[in-house]
Amino acid sequence: MNNLTSNVPIRWIAFDAVGTLIFADPGVAETYTRIGNRFGADLSTEIVRSRFQKAFAEHQRTFSTNEDHELNFWKRVVGEVLGPVENADDCFNELYRHFSLPESWRLADHAAEVISVLQSEGVGVAIASNFDRRLHTALDGHPVLCDIDVRLISSEIGWRKPSQQFFEALVDRCECAPDQILMVGDDFANDYTGARNAGLQAVHLGAGRSDIDSEFQIGSLADVLPLSRCGL
Structure with a gap:
């Protein structure tokens, strides 16, 4: 160094x-649980949090990136965290959009x-x-x-x-x-x-x-x- x-x-x-x-507010696990369960995931926040930490750590991204790489990364993470859900594309799109909203983040x-x-x-x-x-x-x-x-x-x-x-x-x-x-x-x-x-x-x-x-x-x-x- x-x-x-x-x-x-x-x-x-x-x-x-x-x-x-900035910090996600509500937290990431709480948001995944709320949106995922509306699409039939039926998961607890504790399970979602554990799955998210595991998926995020396992899918290590390379140093080089672009918008497509990031989008595909999050699709893999969401899929592994929530598992099979109804209308998977709609579920992912709602989650993805949620974290673009200013009101989803606190200073x-x-x-x-x-x-x-x-x-x-x-x-x-x-x-x-x-x-x-x-x-x-x-x-x-x-x-x-x-x-x-x-x-x-x-x-x-x-x-x-x-x-x-x-x-x-x-x-x-x-x-x-x-x-x-x-x-x-x-x-x-x-x-x-x-x-x-x-x-x-x-x-x-x-x-x-x-x-x-x-x-x-x-x-x-x-x-x-x-x-x-x-x-x-």
Whole structure:
């Protein structure tokens, strides 16, 4: 892992989306259960949650991607989670559309305040996400997120985190040196390790990892503001 230079001024902060800035509300398992059972799945939320975690982990996606790859991935996941249902295409389409709706996502605590302060202080704000084009409509429905026009979405740029190509595209969009970008995310491999290996600064959102120095861990988005002013 790269040893990054201390006290490099931060010009841009790039946030992961799901699990960092936004959270499914209701949760993924609850939504799959509700919609799936309307189409005859007859499953408990606990079973759906277990199946989802297993299916999501087993169907590892390659670094290269596009809209078709992402769509097919989710079709496989939904099929394995819900099993046989009535009108399977309609069931999938309803689920797929659900997660494009702004009202299906809640903002993380402190997200609105942190983004507003960063923008007022002249720090660039970007979103860097492993998602598909549905993320645009989800973000556009939240006032504090809709004005963020630097959005790196894996299905659109053709590469997923933690690939080097994804972070190179982020650097190109921000038009600055890699170590002037701070990546903030909840996924250790995708957001933290991937960014640091590409020469960016990074912090992991979430406490308790023994394999990261405490200075590179934050427990809340509110902890981003001091970092944006002094670097790491």
